[in-house]
Amino acid sequence: MLYIIGLGLCDEKDITVRGLEAVKSSSRVYLEAYTSILLVNKERLETFYGKEIVVADRDMVETQAEEILHEADKQDVSLLVVGDPFGATTHIDIVLRARSSGIPVRVIHNASIMNAVGACGLQLYNFGQTVSLVFFTDTWKPDSFYDRVRENMGLGLHTLVLLDIKVKEQSEENLARGRKIYEPPRYMSISQAVSQILEIESLRAENVLSPKTTLAIALSRVGCDAGTGDTQQRIVCGTLEQLSEQPPESFGEPLHSLVIVGKRLHHLEVVYAEEYAVCRETWRRVAAEVYGCALD
Amino acid sequence: MLYIIGLGLCDEKDITVRGLEAVKSSSRVYLEAYTSILLVNKERLETFYGKEIVVADRDMVETQAEEILHEADKQDVSLLVVGDPFGATTHIDIVLRARSSGIPVRVIHNASIMNAVGACGLQLYNFGQTVSLVFFTDTWKPDSFYDRVRENMGLGLHTLVLLDIKVKEQSEENLARGRKIYEPPRYMSISQAVSQILEIESLRAENVLSPKTTLAIALSRVGCDAGTGDTQQRIVCGTLEQLSEQPPESFGEPLHSLVIVGKRLHHLEVVYAEEYAVCRETWRRVAAEVYGCALD
Numbered sequence: 070m071l072y073i074i075g076l077g078l079c080d081e082k083d084i085t086v087r088g089l090e091a092v093k094s095s096s097r098v099y100l101e102a103y104t105s106i107l108l109v110n111k112e113r114l115e116t117f118y119g120k121e122i123v124v125a126d127r128d129m130v131e132t133q134a135e136e137i138l139h140e141a142d143k144q145d146v147s148l149l150v151v152g153d154p155f156g157a158t159t160h161i162d163i164v165l166r167a168r169s170s171g172i173p174v175r176v177i178h179n180a181s182i183m184n185a186v187g188a189c190g191l192q193l194y195n196f197g198q199t200v201s202l203v204f205f206t207d208t209w210k211p212d213s214f215y216d217r218v219r220e221n222m223g224l225g226l227h228t229l230v231l232l233d234i235k236v237k238e239q240s241e242e243n244l245a246r247g248r249k250i251y252e253p254p255r256y257m258s259i260s261q262a263v264s265q266i267l268e269i270e271s272l273r274a275e276n277v278l279s280p281k282t283t284l285a286i287a288l289s290r291v292g293c294d295a296g297t298g299d300t301q302q303r304i305v306c307g308t309l310e311q312l313s314e315q316p317p318e319s320f321g322e323p324l325h326s327l328v329i330v331g332k333r334l335h336h337l338e339v340v341y342a343e344e345y346a347v348c349r350e351t352w353r354r355v356a357a358e359v360y361g362c363a364l365d
Numbered sequence: 366m367l368y369i370i371g372l373g374l375c376d377e378k379d380i381t382v383r384g385l386e387a388v389k390s391s392s393r394v395y396l397e398a399y400t401s402i403l404l405v406n407k408e409r410l411e412t413f414y415g416k417e418i419v420v421a422d423r424d425m426v427e428t429q430a431e432e433i434l435h436e437a438d439k440q441d442v443s444l445l446v447v448g449d450p451f452g453a454t455t456h457i458d459i460v461l462r463a464r465s466s467g468i469p470v471r472v473i474h475n476a477s478i479m480n481a482v483g484a485c486g487l488q489l490y491n492f493g494q495t496v497s498l499v500f501f502t503d504t505w506k507p508d509s510f511y512d513r514v515r516e517n518m519g520l521g522l523h524t525l526v527l528l529d530i531k532v533k534e535q536s537e538e539n540l541a542r543g544r545k546i547y548e549p550p551r552y553m554s555i556s557q558a559v560s561q562i563l564e565i566e567s568l569r570a571e572n573v574l575s576p577k578t579t580l581a582i583a584l585s586r587v588g589c590d591a592g593t594g595d596t597q598q599r600i601v602c603g604t605l606e607q608l609s610e611q612p613p614e615s616f617g618e619p620l621h622s623l624v625i626v627g628k629r630l631h632h633l634e635v636v637y638a639e640e641y642a643v644c645r646e647t648w649r650r651v652a653a654e655v656y657g658c659a660l661d
Contacts (some may be wrong), residue, residue, distance in 0.1 A: 078474060082383040085373060085475070089382060153476060155483025161637045168640070175590045178374060178481045179381070180449060180474035183489050187451025188472060193479050194497075198522055199490045224516050226494055294471045341457045344464070 071141045071167050073160055075153040075179030078292035081117040088177040092118045095147040099125040099137055102236070114149075122149070126237060134166050141172045152181030182291060182326055186229050189286045189304055190341035195333040196229060197221030202327075203233045204257060205265050212269045218329060219277040225332035230266075232257035232325050256323030259287040259305075263313040263327070280310035282359045284330040284352070286342060287312055289321035307347035308355060315347060336362045367437045367463050369456055371449040371475030374588035377413040384473040388414045391443040395421040395433055398532070410445075418445070422533060430462050437468045448477030478587060478622055482525050485582045485600055486637035491629040492525055493517030498623075499529045500553060501561050508565045514625060515573040521628035526562075528553035528621050552619035555583040555601075559609040559623070576606035578655045580626040580648070582638060583608055585617035603643035604651060611643060632658045 072091040077083030084092070092098055098120045100111065115122050125137065130148070137148060154160050154176050167174045187193050198221060200214040214230070221228045235255040243250045263285070270278045286306040293302045303321035305312065312327075339356040346352035356362040368387040373379030380388070388394055394416045396407065411418050421433065426444070433444060450456050450472050463470045483489050494517060496510040510526070517524045531551040539546045559581070566574045582602040589598045599617035601608065608623075635652040642648035652658040 075476065077381060082386070083381050083474075085379050085381050086385060087378040090378070153480050153483065155486075156480060156489065161486055161633055165633075165637060176484060176588075177590075178379075178476035178484075178588045180371065180476060181480045183483075184449050184452060184477045184480040185474045187449065187479075188474075190451075190457055193452065194495045196495075197493055198520070201490075220520050224494070292472075292474045294473075337457055337461075341461060 070145045071138060071163075071172055071174045072145060072147040072177060073154040073164070073174065074147055074149050074177040075156070075181065076149050076151050077179040078152060078182070078185055079290065080293070081114050083179065083292065085177060085179060088179070089118070091145065091175070091177060092120055092147050092149070095120070095145040097137075097144075098122045098147045098149065099130075100149045101130050101151070102126050130160075130163060134163050137163065138167055138170060138172055141167065142170065153179050153183070156181035156183055180292060182231065182324075183229070185291045186288065186326065186328060188291050188302070189288060189306070189328055189345075190338050191227050191286070191328065191330070192335070192338070195225070195227055195331065197224060197226030197331070199229045199231065201231045201233070202257065202262055202265060204235065204255070204261075205268070210265075210269070212273065215266075215269045215273055215275075215277065218266075219275060222277050222329070222331055227331045227333070228329040230262065230327040230329060232259075232262050232327065234324070256325065258317050258323075259289075259320045259325050259327060260313055260315070260317060262325070263309050266329075267309060267313065278309060278329070280313070281308055282355055283309050284334075284355055284360065285309050285312055286328040286330065286345070287320050288326045288328070290324065291326070304342070304345040305347060306342050306345045307352060311347040311351065330360070332360055334360045334362055336364055339364060366441050367434060367459075367468055367470045368441060368443040368473060369450040369460070369470065370443055370445050370473040371452070371477065372445050372447050373475040374448060374478070374481055375586065376589070377410050379475065379588065381473060381475060384475070385414070387441065387471070387473060388416055388443050388445070391416070391441040393433075393440075394418045394443045394445065395426075396445045397421050397426050397447070426456075426459060430459050433459065434463055434466060434468055437463065438466065449475050449479070452477035452479055476588060478527065479525070481587045482584065482622065482624060484587050484598070485584060485602070485624055485641075486634050487523050487582070487624065487626070488631070488634070491521070491523055491627065493520060493522030493627070495525045495527060497527045497529070498553065498558055498561060500531065500551070500557075501564070506561075506565070508569065511562075511565045511569055511571075511573065514562075515571060518573050518625070518627055523627045523629070524625040526558065526623040526625060528555075528558050528623065530620070552621065554613050554619075555585075555616045555621050555623060556609055556611070556613060558621070559605050562625075563605060563609065574605060574625070576609070577604055578651055579605050580630075580651055580656065581605050581608055582624040582626065582641070583616050584622045584624070586620065587622070600638070600641040601643060602638050602641045603648060607643040607647065626656070628656055630656045630658055632660055635660060
């Protein structure tokens, strides 16, 4: 049996009881380390699960699927995935390979940012399509996310924006020399995300977003209520301009996500999120005047 | 501390390790039984958790929040919620009450249908807003879902349709006589859902959906891979017409959900779901000819 097991959002205790049983029954355990990061290291997972874990980067899950699937028809093998196995990245490819080798597959679900984003208080019903925002370079500023946000905003829907992560990047020099030396991981900050979004708004100038009258909610480490201090979940909301002006530390540690708030905003949601506002007065004023929420 | 704990999708083992610890630390445990159903009974949960559980229907969570929150500033109280606490229903109201009484709240996330729907193989990125479909009566056929589906389809996005559940319904006679006798729970079947959807399509006639050329995916008991036979997850896909013609038992046991497939369909997704097709040939033909997927 190949188990594909969602680890949830935060640390080793976010696995489900069913998932933990599957890990313990497995003769080999792989951790997919590409699409997201778990907030604990491999050793802590190994101690908790009582199992050795092989870190499998995306290349491996895609190109060395044979190794992962080896003898999985005779013994249990677990592939651990941060969040849910069908979160931002589906694992269609490895499931199809397993199927064609007659290996049974069982998926063990968990929370992912795609549903835990509800922690900001906005109804999940009113989210449109999710978008990804990649690091811009001087010469490469992909702006297709802007069309998706426009589509959502046109319907009054909220947009979950997933911010880029760079792991296993090589410097140009190391790449040129074929040296497999990797740069430290980089995580897009909320300020950078907002600045990229507003840059495209001013280039495209389609009035989809406005620094002063578009509300947004920044989330960091969703689901990590259990930690203390900087490792805790943090939610900060305000206008895009306000968010762009906050010092980086006000958003907590990565991973970050951003929600661009659409017009289908309920007054109770405004009250709920007010606790997280950079400035309560501005939050309420924009919600009332621009979003049309009836606040007392 | 008030813990609001997602139980996940299927049975007592879908709680996370963190959630289980919180339940065990709590002096009182409530199970919210309204918005969804867990597929195991209260006694099985009580045995597994080693705790007595009070079933709280929606009325209670809304009107007797005081009881749930009683002394939660001094001791741990858990409110268990099927799926994720911020799934289809947010729990904003009880969190706001807790806040105003100075009671700390911790949310423990889990899978919900809003992310586990990815099990059908479609990218979550390409889902639009989620809709609910309620039981029609002779005189009440709310059709606002149709506008939401049209909006999604216009953008090529998939729509997750959540099917109505009726629990604690009273017959007209019992209601009139004030007798608190409730009918057995009812769960909307896939056939009924498709029939209601097509009824509104023929009334509104806006050509959003077509019996023969709109693809859909029916899901039952998502995440319940662990059971056997009828308790297992089941996925069935085809045109709306094909789904409407299947016998009820082909869709497995409730709860059911339905995905209406939008045009942003990738050929790998077609191949993945083909395994679940009522008729592979039709599935592939419509995907190729109507959805424009390049299949070999």
